[in-house]
Amino acid sequence: MQVDTVKISKFLSYILRHKPESIALKLNQDGWVEIETLLAQANQHGKKLTRAVLEHIVATNDKKRFTISRDGTMIRAAQGHSSQQVNLDYSQQVPPEFLYHGTATRFLDSINQQGLIPGTRHHVHLSDDQKTAAKVGARHGKPVVLIIEAQKMAELGYHFYLSDNQVWLTKDVPIEFIKQ
Structure with a gap:
């Protein structure tokens, strides 16, 4: 099965930057969400997404739009948020x-x-x-x-x-x- 990484990257941008509620996702105020929760909600809403595909997209995205936490359990969009769930506290x-x-x-x-x-x-x-x-x-x-x-x-x-x-x-x- 071939995976359309561009389509999935756009989906992730939409979810993590703008409309997490569209798949019943709750981001914390810093924009982070548990990767396992994201995968479960994406799959429940018809987006076939695995951890391997997610990690590939994060690693190869030319704009580095996504960040995985140091412990590897959470993900967020690096910037570009419009969601009111997020209030990033940049220094x-x-x-x-x-x-x-x-x-x-x-x-x-x-x-x-x-x-x-x-x-x-x-x-x-x-x-x-x-x-x-x-x-x-x-x-x-x-x-x-x-x-x-x-x-x-x-x-x-x-x-x-x-x-x-x-x-x-x-x-x-x-x-x-x-x-x-």
Whole structure:
């Protein structure tokens, strides 16, 4: 039997980031859930998922979207949550001088009016390199990379966090700190 790892990865992102309740799953406030519980609930809701497949997806996901606990019993999404079950307590980090945000040109009017806002997610996602930001932007249309004056923001009291998979997070980015 061939396993569609892309489809399962998307399912895991949906469950662990956005709608755990869709398979009657309860995440703790840090986004963790017992792997055995996740497997049981996924299978009960028609998603054939084994521990081996799960571990393969975690190990090979190019974006490192998932984290397995050190003791190997729990899993969570590294970042990107919109679920109200999750309230990750990241420790504040000092960002580099510049961070980057990839988006599509069709969103520029809105960004130029209100800055970067998290929308349904808990944070705005930023990367420390332009290549990654360009890939993110390309997923949404014609890409554009915005330069964020992160160090200036931090000096003025804005908080930055670094997720398990090295994505920079902040609550919002006002337009005065965005350069094109």
